[in-house]
Amino acid sequence: MLGLAKSPFTPSFGTTPPVLAGRDELIAQFAEGLDDGPGAAARATLYAGARGTGKTVLLNAAEEQARSRGWLVISETATPGFIERLASDHLPRVLASVDPEAVKRRLTSIQAPLNLGGVGWATDEQHRPRPSLRSQIELLTDLLAENETGLLITLDEIHHHQKSELREFGAIVQHAFREARELAFVAAALPAAVNDLLNDSVLTFLRRADHHHLERVEEDAVREALRKPILNAGRSLTPPALETMVAATQGYPFLIQLVGDQVWRKATNEGEIDLPSAHAGVYAARRRLGQLVHAPALAEAQTSTSRSCWQCPPTTAPRRCATSKHASEWTRTTRASTGCVCSRWSLSHRLAAAVSTSRCPTYATTCASTPPRSA
């Protein structure tokens, strides 16, 4: 039965969607940076955006661009210890895969960093001091340059909690850039984390990065991202059903997948997806969004609010909501559901920061909780 076919949508975090809507320009900019060579601005790129705006899938797309040019890719998340993981896991593995003989020859001729006592790297295997991250990156980029390729390192979820490691990493990247090495670096972060990090005077390498804030996706692109996967998976949909789905996403990338998936599931008995199925799917998607995005954000905000209500910033409303009506509704519902007694809007402020984009697209699904007439 057609209705039981697998949904073509990807309503989970970090999973590349069937159609990556509205990000062609960003991907092209990064690809140009790879082609333009050392010194290109896009060789250090930073994507910022609220939860579910597609940061991780953009990192995936950047990696794809690099791989298609023969570059090697190391993909990490900036949780504590990422420097150690790069130095003792990723780099050795990638180096070994490049050309073990060449690596061995080069390692023999290079001296270990000063803090390791200048011992040659070709000493007994068991007692061999581990080369530093910087030395390994230099070695790898030297080897790759011989084949006219390079190394891309992507770092997801960078956060000020990892400032000291980011400083260390930034110094290595900056050094490699200065030496015109074939190295590119792409990072992703929530907007609040980016603000914290860019204000740190030592993290200059991040301030110099090509910085993009992920905006909501344009309507036409959303339409294609919903329509194409459905048609490719062997079903059709009526124009009103499609328009209902497009409007429900508000251009929020995660909702494109969630709405597509839920509508697909609600229309189990039909080859063609019609308006009632679309309404039912949209309603279900909104409920799922509450569980997947709002509930964790609320829990996060609740914890921080109960800890530090007394020092809340005096804001009058969530700054990033689309209209003042939306903002006050947002505040009312979130404060009611958490029991926050702070008189200075701190919870809504924090929530808006936690799940915001420039126009707070998730607002609609928080406040618009009335079931659709035809569901």
Ligand SMILES: Nc1ncnc2c1ncn2[C@@H]1O[C@H](COP(=O)(O)OP(=O)(O)OP(=O)(O)O)[C@@H](O)[C@H]1O
């Ligand atoms: N441009 C897009 N077009 C269609 N779907 C998208 C797009 N960007 C992301 N998605 C979908 O949205 C969901 C969330 O994407 P992703 O995990 O990359 O978000 P994120 O910004 O990294 O979220 P988080 O901050 O929670 O890590 C995934 O299901 C992904 O397939």
Ligand SMILES: [Mg+2]
């Ligand atoms: Mg992510």
